[in-house]
Amino acid sequence: ADDSGDEEPASQSDKSELHGTLKTLSSKLEDLSTCNDLIAKHGAALQRSLSELENLKLPAESGEKIKAVNERATLFRITSNAMINACRDFLDLAETHSRKWQRALQYEREQRIRLEETIEQLAKQHNSLERACRGAPGLSSSSTGVTSTAKGSVQSAKGEASDEDEETEYFDAMEDAPAFITVAADPKHHRRSGSNLSGASEGHPEDWNLEDSVFESSNQSSYNESTCKDLLPKKRRRTRIPDKPNYSLNLWSIMKNCIGKELSKIPMPVNFNEPLSMLQRLTEDLEYHELLDKAVKCESSTEQMCFVAAFSVSSYSTTVHRTAKPFNPLLGETYELDRLEEFGFRSLCEQVSHHPPAAAHHVYSKRGWTLWQEITIASKFRGKYLSIMPLGAIHLEFHSSGNHYVWRKVTSTVHNIIVGKLWIDQSGEIEIVNHKSKDKCQLKFTPYSYFSRDVPRKVTGVVSDANGKAHYVMSGTWDEKMECSKIVQSSHGSTSTEGKQKTVYQTLAPKVLWKKYPLPENAENMYFFSDLALTLNELEERVAPTDSRLRPDQRLMESGRWDEANVEKQRLEEKQRAVRRRREAEAVEALEEGKDYEGYIPLWFERKVDAVTGELICVYKGGYWEAKDKQDWSMCPDIF
Numbered sequence: 001a002d003d004s005g006d007e008e009p010a011s012q013s014d015k016s017e018l019h020g021t022l023k024t025l026s027s028k029l030e031d032l033s034t035c036n037d038l039i040a041k042h043g044a045a046l047q048r049s050l051s052e053l054e055n056l057k058l059p060a061e062s063g064e065k066i067k068a069v070n071e072r073a074t075l076f077r078i079t080s081n082a083m084i085n086a087c088r089d090f091l092d093l094a095e096t097h098s099r100k101w102q103r104a105l106q107y108e109r110e111q112r113i114r115l116e117e118t119i120e121q122l123a124k125q126h127n128s129l130e131r132a133c134r135g136a137p138g139l140s141s142s143s144t145g146v147t148s149t150a151k152g153s154v155q156s157a158k159g160e161a162s163d164e165d166e167e168t169e170y171f172d173a174m175e176d177a178p179a180f181i182t183v184a185a186d187p188k189h190h191r192r193s194g195s196n197l198s199g200a201s202e203g204h205p206e207d208w209n210l211e212d213s214v215f216e217s218s219n220q221s222s223y224n225e226s227t228c229k230d231l232l233p234k235k236r237r238r239t240r241i242p243d244k245p246n247y248s249l250n251l252w253s254i255m256k257n258c259i260g261k262e263l264s265k266i267p268m269p270v271n272f273n274e275p276l277s278m279l280q281r282l283t284e285d286l287e288y289h290e291l292l293d294k295a296v297k298c299e300s301s302t303e304q305m306c307f308v309a310a311f312s313v314s315s316y317s318t319t320v321h322r323t324a325k326p327f328n329p330l331l332g333e334t335y336e337l338d339r340l341e342e343f344g345f346r347s348l349c350e351q352v353s354h355h356p357p358a359a360a361h362h363v364y365s366k367r368g369w370t371l372w373q374e375i376t377i378a379s380k381f382r383g384k385y386l387s388i389m390p391l392g393a394i395h396l397e398f399h400s401s402g403n404h405y406v407w408r409k410v411t412s413t414v415h416n417i418i419v420g421k422l423w424i425d426q427s428g429e430i431e432i433v434n435h436k437s438k439d440k441c442q443l444k445f446t447p448y449s450y451f452s453r454d455v456p457r458k459v460t461g462v463v464s465d466a467n468g469k470a471h472y473v474m475s476g477t478w479d480e481k482m483e484c485s486k487i488v489q490s491s492h493g494s495t496s497t498e499g500k501q502k503t504v505y506q507t508l509a510p511k512v513l514w515k516k517y518p519l520p521e522n523a524e525n526m527y528f529f530s531d532l533a534l535t536l537n538e539l540e541e542r543v544a545p546t547d548s549r550l551r552p553d554q555r556l557m558e559s560g561r562w563d564e565a566n567v568e569k570q571r572l573e574e575k576q577r578a579v580r581r582r583r584e585a586e587a588v589e590a591l592e593e594g595k596d597y598e599g600y601i602p603l604w605f606e607r608k609v610d611a612v613t614g615e616l617i618c619v620y621k622g623g624y625w626e627a628k629d630k631q632d633w634s635m636c637p638d639i640f
Contacts, residue, residue, distance in 0.1 A: 025094075025098075026098075029091060029094055029095075032087055032091070033087075033091060036083075036084045036087050036088065039080050039083075039084060040080070040081075040084055043076065043077050043080050043081075044077075046073055047073055047074070047077055050066065050069060050070045050073050051070070053066050054066050054067060054070055118383075119418060119419075122384065122418065122419055123419050126419045126420050180462065180473075180502060180503040180504070180505055181502055181503070181504045181505070182473050182475070182485065182504075182505045182506075182507050183504060183505070183506055183507070184506075184507065184508075184509070235342065237534075237535040237538060238534060238535060238538050239520060239531070239534060240520070240522065240526060240534065241275070241526050241529070241534055241537075241558055242558065242559055242560050243522075243525040243526065243560070244525055244526065244527055244560075245560045245562060247271055247562060268325065269562075269566050269569075270553065270557045270562055270565045270566055270569060271562065272324060272325050273324055273325050273326065273327055273557060274322065274324035274325070274326060274527045274529075275327075275527070275537060275554050275555075275557045275558035276326050276327065276533065276536055276537060276548075276554070277326055277327040277328075277329050277333065277335065277548040277551065277554060278326045278327065278328060278329050278351075278357070278359060278377065279329050279333065279334070279335035279349035279350075279351065279359055279361075279548050280326070280335055280349075280533075280536040280537065280548055281326045282349055282359055282361050282373075282375060283335060283337050283347050283349060283361070283536065284315070284318055284530075284532060284533055284536070285315040286337070286345065286347060286363060286532075287314065287315075287317075287318065287517075287530060287532045288310075288311060288314040288315075288317075288514060289343060289345060289365070290343075291307050291308075291310055291311040291314065291513070291514055292307065292308070292311055292365065292367075292369050292371075292396070293344070293365070293367045293368075293369075294307055295307035295308055295311075295369070295398070296367060296368035296369060296398055296400070301401070301403055301434055301436075301437040301439050301465075302439055302463050302464075302465055302471040302472060303472075304398070304401075304403060304434075305405075305432065305434060305439050305440075305441050305463045305472075306441075306463055306472050306474065306484045306513060307513060308396060308405050308432060308441070309430075309432055309441045309443060309461060309463065309474050309482070310474070310482040310484070310513040310514040311514070312394075312407055312430055312432060312443070313443065313459055313476070313478050313482050313514070314482070314514050314516075315409075316412075316426050316478040316479070317478065317479050317480070317516045318530050318533065319412065319424050319426070319479075320424065320457070320478075320479040321519075321523075321524075321528035322424070322527070322528055323414060323422035323423070323424060324527060327548075327551070327553070327554050328357060329351035329357070329359065329548065330351065330354075330551075330572060330576050330639045330640075331351055331353070331354040331576060331579075331580075331600060331639070332350070332351060332546055332600075332602075332603060332636075332637045332639050333350070333351045333546050333547075333548060333551070333639060334348065334349060334350045334351075334544050334546045334547055334548070334603075334604070334624075335348075335349045335547055335548040335549075336348050336349075336543055336544070336547060336624070336628075337536070340366065344365050344366045344367040345363055345364065345365035345366070345367070346363070346364055346625065347361070347362070347363040348361070348362050348363075348604060348620065348624055348625075349361045349362075350602055350603065350604050350605055350618075352374070352600075352602040352605055352618050353376070353600070354576070354580070356376050356377075356378065357376065357377055358374060358375065358376040358392075358618075359374070359375055360372075360373075360374045360602065360605040360617075360618035360619070360620070361373045361374070361375070362605070362619070362620035368398055368399045368400055369396060369397065369398050369399065370396075370397050370399070371394070371395065371396045371397075372394075372395050372619060372620065373392060373393065373394040373395060374392045374617045374618045375390050375391070375392045375394075375409070376390070376391040376392055377389070377390055377391075378390075378391055381417070383417070383418070384415070384416075384417060384418060385413055385414060385415045385416075385417055386413065386414040386417055387411060387412075387413055388411065388412040388413070388414070389411050390408075390409040390412075391408075392408070392617070393406050393407070393408055393610075393613050393615065393617070394406065394407055394408065394409070395610075395612070401436075402436055403434050403436050403437060404434065404435045404436055404612060405432055405433065405434050405435075406432070406433050406435060406612060406613060407430050407431065407432040407433070408430065408431075409430070410426050410427060410428035410429065410430060410445050411426070411427055411428050412424060412425070412426055413425045413426075413427065413447075425447060425448045425457075426445045426457070426478055427445050427446070427447035427448075428445055429442065429443065429444050429445070430442075430443040430445070430461075431443075435612050437465070437466060438465075438466035439463065439464065439465050439466060440463075440464055441461055441462070441463045441464075441474065442461050442462055442464075443459055443460070443461035443474060444459065444460055444461060445457075445458075445459055445478060446458040446459070446460070455477060456477070457477040457478050457479050457480070458476075458477055459474070459475070459476055459477060459478050459482065460473075460474065460475050461473070461474040461475075462474070462505075470487050470490055470503075470505060471486070471487055472484050472485065472486055472487060473485045473487060473505055473507055475510070476514075479516065480515070480516055481512055481514060481515040481516065482512075482513050482514045483510035483511060483512050483513065484510060484511050484513050485505075485507035485508060485509070485510040485511075486507060486508045487505045487506070487507050488506050488507065488508060489505070489506040490503055490504065490505050490506070491503070491504050491506075492504070517530065517531065520534065537549055537554065537555075537558060542628055542631060543628075544624070544627075544628070544633055544636055545633050545636050545638075545640070546603075546636050546637065546639055546640075550640060551572075551640060552568050552572070552640060553565045553566075553568035553569040553572060556568055572639075572640065575639075576639070583599065583600065587599065602618060603635060603636065603637075604620060604621065604622075604623060604624045605618040605619060605620055605621060606618065606619065606621040607619075
């Protein structure tokens, strides 16, 4: 409100100044036209006078002088005519473009007025919705009760989402009814109706005897507690960071000029950031790595797929309250997370491209799996919401079985960018494919709808084998837990109103594969970081000089010195721009000399064509951990 109030007088003065300029220009053009007419008129009169003088009987010397003056007058007339024609063309051109400018100006003015009206309408709707919520305590309490019962989360999911009352404009959950229905089956009597079901595929309940093996206590990291704690004492890591300062900043004053632009190209103050880089956020996907440790033990590939699917969903659990933007990594920036002794894995990320921003990630676990990915983040600011589209495939390979899983991330949407409380939603589908056994898992992230009766943040899916036979049903929410139910029988149910036939799955009791860890105490004042996130920026010895932990602006922000962090952030970005300009100049020079210019070459990763997807992807080429052992970082660029 303050920002729009400040702009109104300025826009009026700009308008009057522009009209004054156009009026002066029109006046000068009219003067020029009058001068053209006078020059033509007086030039012709002068020519006639000189011709009359030339015809008079005068001495020879006078006649020669008059003849010379006449020739000069002729040249003057020709020049004047040329200038008159040029002026006439300029006048025609100016009049034509003046009309175009006026139309363009009018269009821009209308667009601005329309945008202002939209924002005003949005603010009024938001206020009316708040008043409606306060005026109906019974409704709000019941909605909160249902949500908290279903979700058990720190804050009411329905309460957060209710700030957005126009969400049905983008999503309508009513149109996307699930393609299947699950019903609980009695393990002893599930076969009794098999003969009456068309196209039924039957399973064996005796296969669902995993209580004492892999599915046991999947919601707890019992593997780590029972194994690692006995082998090695865990290194003590920090459990808190300085509280987030309470700085107020008008988001709209910055974002109004950014509509339709790529978010990574917009200079943003650290006020909208959290003190972690995108490389560290990418590493947070490993928070529930024990799911993959358990997947190693699975003998059946479809059982293993269930754990991989739960792992793919678990990576979104940290985003539910995390509305701040991570730092864009500098080109060549790296981040390592060495937990080989504690949890059996070590992870390395490197920023391999700046525009578009792309990060390569490689994780090796001595417990039997390797994960790698190259993720490019595409983001667009749409005025009322921000869409974040991660592009690129995630690869996961198990060493003993050779099972190779590939999947991609869904779209994240940040709502209420201008008015109201920020909240995040995940929407889309994930298809996980085992390229060895051809098993598949289709996961659907249901987008939030204000009028939907579904549990918010719902995720459902089916695990099927190479022949298309469904074995397990996955269900849960991306911010809380995922369950797996074994299918004992499937059949074709009734036809929906859209003409689609739904499949009915009879399942045994669900097993909890993954459950979110509770947030640490005082998390709301620490950017809602999880226990793992609190340790990611903790200073460690022997890391590369390009490691995100050593980035000065990020460190200053974590310490609460935001003004200094903003100054440091501008310095680093200008330093990076200078390097890019030098690289562009080298490219031009190489082109002029007819030489090939490779551009930026990643330090620890190399580009190869992936044998599974056929895509060009950055894969780890080795050397980092050896360089760390030797403490030889001579090849690292100076980016900080």
